[in-house]
Amino acid sequence: xxxxxxxxxxxxxxxxxxxxxxxxxxxxxxxxxxxxxxxxxxxxxxxxxxxxxxxxxxxxxxxxxxxxxxxxxxxxxxxxxxxxxxxxxxxxxxxxxxxxxxxxxxxxxxxxxxxxxxxxxxxxxxxxxxxxxxxxxxxxxxxxxxxxxxxxxxxxxxxxxxxxxxxxxxxxxxxxxxxxxxxxxxxxxx
Amino acid sequence: xxxxxxxxxxxxxxxxxxxxxxxxxxxxxxxxxxxxxxxxxxxxxxxxxxxxxxxxxxxxxxxxxxxxxxxxxxxxxxxxxxxxx
Numbered sequence: 376x377x378x379x380x381x382x383x384x385x386x387x388x389x390x391x392x393x394x395x396x397x398x399x400x401x402x403x404x405x406x407x408x409x410x411x412x413x414x415x416x417x418x419x420x421x422x423x424x425x426x427x428x429x430x431x432x433x434x435x436x437x438x439x440x441x442x443x444x445x446x447x448x449x450x451x452x453x454x455x456x457x458x459x460x461x462x463x464x465x466x467x468x469x470x471x472x473x474x475x476x477x478x479x480x481x482x483x484x485x486x487x488x489x490x491x492x493x494x495x496x497x498x499x500x501x502x503x504x505x506x507x508x509x510x511x512x513x514x515x516x517x518x519x520x521x522x523x524x525x526x527x528x529x530x531x532x533x534x535x536x537x538x539x540x541x542x543x544x545x546x547x548x549x550x551x552x553x554x555x556x557x558x559x560x561x562x563x564x565x
Numbered sequence: 566x567x568x569x570x571x572x573x574x575x576x577x578x579x580x581x582x583x584x585x586x587x588x589x590x591x592x593x594x595x596x597x598x599x600x601x602x603x604x605x606x607x608x609x610x611x612x613x614x615x616x617x618x619x620x621x622x623x624x625x626x627x628x629x630x631x632x633x634x635x636x637x638x639x640x641x642x643x644x645x646x647x648x649x650x
Contacts, residue, residue, distance in 0.1 A: 452647050
């Protein structure tokens with residue numbers, strides 16, 4: 376089961392609304408390489424992991440991704456909060472506004488609603504861990520693109536934290552992959 | 566209204582908890598690293614003490630039986646994590 380902790384893993388204190396940035400950052404909420412996809416991917420794949428290290432790692436990174444889902448949702452909420460309909464329209468976010476107001480909805484920057492088609496759970500630990508290595512790199516790229524188009528330090532700092540976590544997760548998944556490969560090799564010969 | 570002391574304590578909790586998260590993931594793939602494990606246990610004890618202090622002053626950080634509440638039920642109190650504090 377999960378226990379909720381009433382705080383963010385990394386603080387978000389955005390003072391100036393920016394609907395244009397909200398509409399871009401939301402892609403890490405419900406887009407193809409976003410945090411919801413990451414969390415569902417790892418928490419669904421963990422059942423078939425053959426060694427305790429990998430079961431633990433997928434559970435723990437899947438859980439940390441939920442905390443990141445909350446950080447990104449908070450960023451979108453704070454970026455939309457207090458923006459007038461005129462400002463939202465001028466920012467090119469009127470399409471989002473008419474569907475969701477200032478609410479937080481899992482979609483990509485291009486407006487595609489979240490879908491489980493973004494993830495795979497293949498029932499093969501090697502395949503799944505390779506998918507996760509790629510997923511972490513794709514998320515890192517997305518955070519780098521977001522940082523390139525952001526200009527508010529209140530926005531950039533949490534994005535940099537999230538980018539850095541992708542790098543750490545990639546490292547850990549690589550170690551888990553090696554351990555799973557060693558385990559499967561040892562089963563083959565003994 | 567921004568409660569500076571509450572926000573400061575929460576930042577301190579976040580900093581220590583970050584160490585435990587980072588060490589936790591590392592230990593998942595390096596369960597035999599005794600030094601990392603000692604660090605994990607040290608930070609975890611610090612984190613538990615800081616959370617106790619926070620919860621005594623500002624109410625529960627976690628629900629479902631992980632922290633007691635004063636009357637009236639303090640779990641619902643603002644601010645929630647997405648709100649500027």
